[in-house]
Amino acid sequence: QKEVEQDPGPLSVPEGAIVSLNCTYSNSAFQYFMWYRQYSRKGPELLMYTYSSGNKEDGRFTAQVDKSSKYISLFIRDSQPSDSATYLCASDNQGGKLIFGQGTELSVKP
Amino acid sequence: DVKVTQSSRYLVKRTGEKVFLECVQDMDHENMFWYRQDPGLGLRLIYFSYDVKMKEKGDIPEGYSVSREKKERFSLILESASTNQTSMYLCASSSPHRSRETQYFGPGTRLLVL
Numbered sequence: 001q002k003e004v005e006q007d008p009g010p011l012s013v014p015e016g017a018i019v020s021l022n023c024t025y026s027n028s029a030f031q032y033f034m035w036y037r038q039y040s041r042k043g044p045e046l047l048m049y050t051y052s053s054g055n056k057e058d059g060r061f062t063a064q065v066d067k068s069s070k071y072i073s074l075f076i077r078d079s080q081p082s083d084s085a086t087y088l089c090a091s092d093n094q095g096g097k098l099i100f101g102q103g104t105e106l107s108v109k110p
Numbered sequence: 111d112v113k114v115t116q117s118s119r120y121l122v123k124r125t126g127e128k129v130f131l132e133c134v135q136d137m138d139h140e141n142m143f144w145y146r147q148d149p150g151l152g153l154r155l156i157y158f159s160y161d162v163k164m165k166e167k168g169d170i171p172e173g174y175s176v177s178r179e180k181k182e183r184f185s186l187i188l189e190s191a192s193t194n195q196t197s198m199y200l201c202a203s204s205s206p207h208r209s210r211e212t213q214y215f216g217p218g219t220r221l222l223v224l
Contacts, residue, residue: 044153
């Protein structure tokens with residue numbers, strides 16, 4: 001079993017929809033959780049990170065961690081075509097290494 | 111503005127060739143990483159380095175080696191390229207002292223081994 005699991009999609013939604021992206025993880029020692037966004041033919045870039053449980057909001061994006069169920073979520077409100085990208089969840093194993101999910105490919109149609 | 115650069119965006123090599131992928135960062139970061147990215151498998155860590163001349167194996171080091179002679183430069187070497195090493199290779203860097211959870215990625219090198 002991979003330490004971080006993510007549905008690879010692809011996911012296609014109409015412009016303006018609320019998008020929910022999800023991951024599960026297996027190691028209860030994980031404390032830091034990140035979402036990276038990767039546009040086509042580019043390297044990933046950090047979108048958001050959270051520490052431990054709870055929510056974090058940044059504009060149209062909300063990251064949520066539920067440590068009791070080992071569930072990581074990213075919500076995108078009022079989705080735009082420019083949000084079309086691959087979204088990768090990740091966790092820090094506290095050894096300086098990141099463990100990535102497989103990535104979910106999102107397409108927002110105008 | 112932080113920057114991680116990789117020597118090539120696209121590379122075509124033949125089976126058995128020795129391949130060098132170069133990565134340079136200008137952020138004075140201690141940590142550097144090499145990943146490969148394949149559809150359905152996500153990012154898999156090949157090697158990483160916490161300091162000059164130091165290296166640690168990641169999850170899939172077989173068939174690869176690395177070199178870090180200077181802090182800003184981390185090289186990935188394919189000693190004898192094989193077709194199953196066709197992939198997107200991503201370099202990243204981070205600092206253990208600042209935003210340890212943030213890794214900065216280069217644009218990637220798409221390698222095709224024929």
